[in-house]
Amino acid sequence: GAVVSQHPSWVICKSGTSVKIECRSLDFQATTMFWYRQFPKQSLMLMATSNEGSKATYEQGVEKDKFLINHASLTLSTLTVTSAHPEDSSFYICSARDPYGPRIYGYTFGSGTRLTVV
Amino acid sequence: KQEVTQIPAALSVPEGENLVLNCSFTDSAIYNLQWFRQDPGKGLTSLLLIQSSQREQTSGRLNASLDKSSGRSTLYIAASQPGDSATYLCAVNFRRTGTASKLTFGTGTRLQVTL
Numbered sequence: 001g002a003v004v005s006q007h008p009s010w011v012i013c014k015s016g017t018s019v020k021i022e023c024r025s026l027d028f029q030a031t032t033m034f035w036y037r038q039f040p041k042q043s044l045m046l047m048a049t050s051n052e053g054s055k056a057t058y059e060q061g062v063e064k065d066k067f068l069i070n071h072a073s074l075t076l077s078t079l080t081v082t083s084a085h086p087e088d089s090s091f092y093i094c095s096a097r098d099p100y101g102p103r104i105y106g107y108t109f110g111s112g113t114r115l116t117v118v
Numbered sequence: 119k120q121e122v123t124q125i126p127a128a129l130s131v132p133e134g135e136n137l138v139l140n141c142s143f144t145d146s147a148i149y150n151l152q153w154f155r156q157d158p159g160k161g162l163t164s165l166l167l168i169q170s171s172q173r174e175q176t177s178g179r180l181n182a183s184l185d186k187s188s189g190r191s192t193l194y195i196a197a198s199q200p201g202d203s204a205t206y207l208c209a210v211n212f213r214r215t216g217t218a219s220k221l222t223f224g225t226g227t228r229l230q231v232t233l
Binding site: 034043044045093095107109110111 | 167207221222224225
């Protein structure tokens with residue numbers, strides 16, 4: 001089945017610095033990837049849709065300048081949290097779907113990145 | 119507005135018991151519905167995907183049903199085991215979101231299977 005790799009698994013950074021999170025599709029090409037955010041004991045909220053070769057589509061209320069998304073290749077999307085603050089501390093998860101894979105697979109998710117801003 | 123709700127929020131059962139998790143959604147116009155499992159601090163593992171034209175899917179001890187007209191899906195877990203302890207998430211791909219790719223997640227059910 002389709003595999004999505006996310007790196008790093010966890011990161012601690014100082015307030016005001018920027019953090020980059022990578023999401024890779026390992027055995028398929030993904031023209032579209034999705035970035036979600038999850039607060040403790042809450043469900044996943046879609047932040048943005050990453051489109052290969054074009055601008056990302058952000059959900060309402062998500063700051064484009066704060067959460068920079070780059071999808072420069074068919075297997076890699078990156079999310080950069082710029083000028084991070086403690087309120088940005090959260091669990092970030094990416095997902096993708098193999099457009100040519102069996103429909104039974106649905107969407108595959110990465111293992112997530114725990115961001116802590118101190 | 120498309121919303122997904124899961125009941126109960128938490129559930130504790132003894133090992134070996136059969137159980138049902140519920141998911142309801144507000145709009146019957148969907149592409150598909152997917153059940154996931156999430157262990158603490160981890161990503162999501164896909165369990166079952168049901169297309170809008172299907173009524174159920176089975177994988178091992180898991181069976182998921184879909185009733186679009188009533189806006190409901192259930193995940194049935196047979197002969198539960200302690201290793202089944204996790205949070206179970208239901209996600210719906212609504213047609214009216216404007217994209218065939220956007221998933222709307224429920225709030226999840228935290229399951230604990232005790233010895």
